[in-house]
Amino acid sequence: MKCLVVFVFTVATCCAAMDFSGRARNFSLELLHFTQLETNGHVVISPFGIWSLMTGVALGATGRSRSQLARAFLLPKDETSIINGYRNLTKTVLDPTTQGVTLASTNFVFLDNGFNIFEPFRKTLTTEFEAHMMELDFKDSDSAARIANTAIKGSGATVSNVLRSDDFGNSRMILTNVISFKGLWSSPFNVSDTNVEPFYDENKNKIGEVKMMYQRAMLPYSNIQEMGATVLELPYGNDNKYSMLVILPYPKLTVTEVYKKFASIPLKSIFERLDSDIVEYGLEDVDVKLPRFKISTNVVLNKPLNSMGVFDIFDSKLASFEKITSEEIYISAIVHKADIEVTESGTVASADTSAYFADRISTPTFEANRPFIYFVMEKTTGTVIFSGIYSKPSVF
Incomplete structure (x- = not known):
């Protein structure tokens, strides 16, 4: 045979x-x-x-x-x-x-x-x-x-x-x-703002360090309570056709617990939520921290x-x-x-729980210093080109 x-x-x-x-x-x-x-x-x-x-x-x-x-x-x-x-x-x-x-x-x-x-x-x-x-x-x-x-x-x-x-x-x-x-x-990170910072598990136990990138920029952002996560969209290029979607579980929630929510909250609904929040709040500045990885x-x-x-x-x-x-x-x-x-050019301290239920009056913070889910997507068809989970920190 x-x-x-x-x-x-x-x-x-x-x-x-x-x-x-x-x-x-x-x-x-x-x-x-x-x-x-x-x-x-x-x-x-x-x-x-x-x-x-x-x-x-x-x-x-x-x-x-x-x-x-x-x-x-x-x-x-x-x-x-x-x-x-x-x-x-x-x-x-x-x-x-x-x-x-x-x-x-x-x-x-x-x-x-x-x-x-x-x-x-x-x-x-x-x-x-x-x-x-x-x-x-x-x-x-x-x-x-x-x-x-x-x-x-x-x-x-x-x-x-x-x-x-x-x-x-x-x-x-x-x-x-x-x-x-x-x-x-579309909105690159400034290399000079990148610093080595702690990375934690979902229970705020330090499990390593990462080179944490930072920027304050007007980006699509939502707090989706029914998913137990905050969501950030980082667009590529100049026409909003491709983007990275980062899903950050609330403190004390695991990636697996949040991932199971996809059974009732599809990716399409997440993008609709991002769009509706832009309509309601406008496109606002978000303080973003994301590891180089x-x-x-x-x-x-x-x-x-x-x-x-x-x-x-x-x-x-x-x-x-x-x-x-x-x-x-x-x-x-x-x-x-x-x-x-x-990296800072593209894709080649944690907040307490109450911050995730706050209103949109102050500048929202998206600090990915614990395990998160990510998708690289073509948005017009909703196609996932690459996807993954970041959970093992390293200085890159």
Whole structure:
């Protein structure tokens, strides 16, 4: 029995109205929840990169393999609807005209010599998903890795050495997605205002130190009591198309407790709340403290996807990919690698509880000196490009 290995690789370097979009957005929230359980809560992932690649894989699956993927990734049954929805969504998300934002996503398919895939599936990947396809000698794994990494780098990707020679061992096909984002803040932080400060857990126990950035700026801000958190939006560029949403739990509330509120308070409602507060209070100055940070995550997604109901594709006896090839194949692992860097230019002391229930007369303070949730989003579709949780402080 041969195996199909799917590697999902995503990287973010951060310096500083479609019906289909809801599918990717809702999947994103669930995936982050189950992935953070595998990483002790400190994590970054690219839900959009994973969703993009696995949508393509789902088009090659049949039977229970297909139905489990469709349920987990919230895909319509009709193949044409999947392809059209994917095309329209990615066109909007990945076509930034925003000054100060660069965003690119590229799919690659590496085939072992002699491994034949059906022409319709090949055409779908290369045409609809714009995948770069290449045949390599997987038995010469060192050469295969070198050629594959050269092809990835030659596409303009900002990463190198994506694949290792070990990745080609028992594989017959490797699918890779590389997604990169760089965004400059619309309102950058001043480097001279950055200081080393304590970082606490939810019970105000000091657990480390961070380089804390600071600015006072007119930014969208809300206190959402029903969520138990304050919310801040940090826009990128010049047109409000991309932004980072930071969700800071009230003191003594954990990230997990707040995250569960997404079941009743979707991301769309949070942005509506931000907009309504601007209408009610106007766009006001907010004192913002946010750590400089860099997070790297390397996680196998098999278990998180198991938690979302995806099992058969990982089982050599149950996997069904009859639209891909006549050979018996299965997915041995879905490996996700992601990096995010947040600095003063962009994305490459705590208040007591009473402050979070105060009115908007005085200048509000948003001090992220304890664990928080963040999302890098394309706002017109509500698509989560990157998401994560910051909970392990370090001086960066």
